[in-house]
Amino acid sequence: MSPAPDSAYEFADGVPIEPIRPGTTVLVAGPALSRAEDLALSLVADGTDGDGALFVSTNASAENLLDACERSHAAFDPSRAGVIDCTGRDLSGARFDAQVRSISTQSDLTGIGMRFSALYESLYADATEGWVRTGLVSLSSLSMYVDLRSLFQFTQTLTGRIDSARGLGVFAIDPTTHDTKTVNTLGQAVDGRVEVRDAEGDADGELRVRGLPDQPSGWRPFSLS
Template sequence: MSHEQTGYEFGELPIDPIEPGTSVFVAGPALSPAEDLARSMVAHGTSSGEGALFISTNMTCKTLLQSCERSDPGVDATRMGIIDCSGQDIGNAQLDAEVKYVSTQSDLTGIGMKFSALYESLYPAVRDGRVRTGLISLSSLSMYVDMRALFQFVQTLSGRIDSADGLGVFAIDPTTHDTKTVNTLSQAADGRIEVREPEEGDDEGELRVRGLPNQPNGWQSFTLA
């Protein structure tokens, strides 16, 4: 990892800057705000000139973009790329983000090729080549490919992100997998952000960061815009 660049920042979220070249899992059950948090972590940087590249397995590009804009009204879609793997036809939607389509989630080779093309397109066009990648979600992909192929895919993504001093954010629902599977997949990332529903109050959720240096200890409340 490079130590020359400053860390990736997350606005009002209780997550301290994360070093360039880092990949993290954002883990939470389906009813938690884990996926919303992952999308926000990736899209947030566009307001300050960074790029955002999404691999969307369970939302169309249009729905994903709308979700990002709800969480962060300052999102700049012109600095976003989206690989839409949802398989849903949205017609001729006119979006500011650059969109590429993969017809099925099982086509990891196709997703990887589109990822490389979008990353190469975004890298020179954003501030200091800083690109945040969001894969949402691993759990959705796991229904279409075997675990060995999925692990290799995530490991390859992490390696590319590391070499480019990017940031990787991979959403996963740990309740849909056994512990061994989650632990195996987690080996492809540097740390994990666990998400749960708040125990009380008006906060959207609670999170805690595991495996990354210089982060707050314990569960922290957070709210998305």
């Protein structure tokens, strides 16, 4: 069952992003020392009280990613989550409450895509009203193993599947590690961008949303705790 036409994906109180319509994918862009990747994980993990959560993890093991979600989100339900671990680590002896699949190398985009489709279908079937949130952390890691053309086509494929299933996509990128052409090219495959920077005071950072309707303008502090 797909989300109702007037439904939207919502986020935690500390994250100043208005509900996002189904079928949308956003690029969460921020430097490595910012909380951009943590924010991307949060936007996906927030939904596991009823939604499915599918992570494509290129720079953290499935165990570390799930531990991070459980530490930062008291309501995180790993039984509603799936992880495609692209770090190449041996998972043969590991036990997970989540559905976990491994890829031996980040350059195997075909293998990632196949496992993505299988896991998405499983999570979609179990999720409330077909809600599934996808987090890819991160595009910058994948770019070290494949050329820009291949990465763009892969990103387009994922966003197309998310759109057709009325899901939510959250793809992290570190713009400081790429030239402007690369960031802009990958940005063409998504619907909008959430830019992240450091903040003074008690906030975990500041964000602003670009390219999506009905979002507040300007930089706003956010908190992930």
